[in-house]
Amino acid sequence: MATDDPIIDLRGHDLNLLVVFAVLMREQNVTRTAGQLHMSQAAVSAALGRLRRLFGDPLFVRAPGGMAPTAKARRLQVPVRRGLDSLKVAIAGEPAFDPEHSSTVFRLGMSDDLEALLLPGLIAQVTATSPDSSVFCLQANRMTIAGLLESGQVEFGVSAAAAWGPEIHSRTLFASRYACLYDPRTLRRRGPLTLDEYVALPHVMISADGTRGIVDEVLDSENLTRRRIASTAHFAMVPLLLASSPAIATMPRHAAEVFATQLGLEVCEPPVDLPQFTVSALWHRSSAEDPRVRWLVGQLCTLAHRLVPGSP
Structure with missing residues (x-):
């Protein structure tokens, strides 16, 4: 009898292949992937062959310094990453986060006007509280930040308010003009x-x-x-x-x-009537329970309150 039960459909697949895929997407290099997973290069190459047959696509093609993902691989990146994250939480529980002993890389997307205001203070706060952690910032604006969050290229965004969909959570940091x-x-x-x-x-x-x-x-x-x-x-x-x-x-x-x-x-002041606007911290709903996300959003709120009088 045919069934649409996704659990039954998964029985014929090796979910460990998705771990290899996720690391290949991050490293885009077989040698580095093998090192990260403590596998041989031959084993990673064999897993890639199975992934290609599973998805009916090359997934990665040769490029200078390693491999470049195909369009299908890029489309698969977000659902695979989120599925693995959900499985990890289901098995091990929500991870604890101890800033003092963490070595987290916080990846943010924001435009350089917001970097000018927030980035120096945020680096100072993070390195003072979590000395082994880092803050990496990617160029973004309100038209591109949702895509960066959805793709997993950044975990956080800071942007002028816009009509975010239900996938994006936000918290107002300050008002500006x-x-x-x-x-x-x-x-x-x-x-x-x-x-x-x-x-x-x-x-x-x-x-x-x-x-x-x-x-x-x-x-x-x-x-x-x-x-x-x-x-x-x-x-x-x-x-x-x-x-x-x-x-x-x-x-x-x-x-x-x-x-x-x-x-x-x-x-x-400009001699024309220009609108005021709010600036918000953003994160994807799939990471809403991640303690690292909650911690950094708290850091951003504290910083905004210090830098912009009257902030929430």
Whole structure:
């Protein structure tokens, strides 16, 4: 009799092959995978052959320095990793986490305006409390962070609020708004800008795709335009561009104040009505019970409360 029971369907498969697959995805090298699993290279190669027959796909192809996953392997990565994590918890229980004796690598995704505000303090907090742990940050924004969390490339995200689906859990860290930033040495002035000055001055735009920004949307509603002389996808480039051009930039205030303090730049309120927004810590629901996740989210909340007065 046919059945759809997944437990019955699994009886004919060696689930240890999925362990080999997960490590191959991480290492992308047979030799390193063999070392990680205390197996011979021949045994790993044999397991890869069985995986290829099981999934009807090469899964990995030769590449400089090792092997590159195919599109199907990348699609399999998340369900396999989560399935193995669930089995591990089912067998061994939820792992304990002792920060003082842990050597965890915390992988975060966030944009560089948030790195400017949070990363120095987060590194200091983590290394003071968990000396053998590390903080690795990948470039992300609110359009890409959900994909990084779902793929497992990062365990945490920090991003401006968006319409996250049910798979992404979040906690508000702080509220922010926009500000103008300029170099008083190149612009030869200080203090706030009038609307006429704001529109007349050259602008450095920060845009992931080099098209438009929130400023353009607001100015359009008032039948105004600005003169954009440059665009960059990286907030950290803005101070360098402002140092060489008599221009202004409009960016999140939390980053503008960091750059102003460190580099002697001027911050002022924009003479247009730009929206406020919230910044949140993010994690995938599959890791919601992981004590490492709960601990780092707590570290982020503590840090945000210290850096941004009035944070939750």
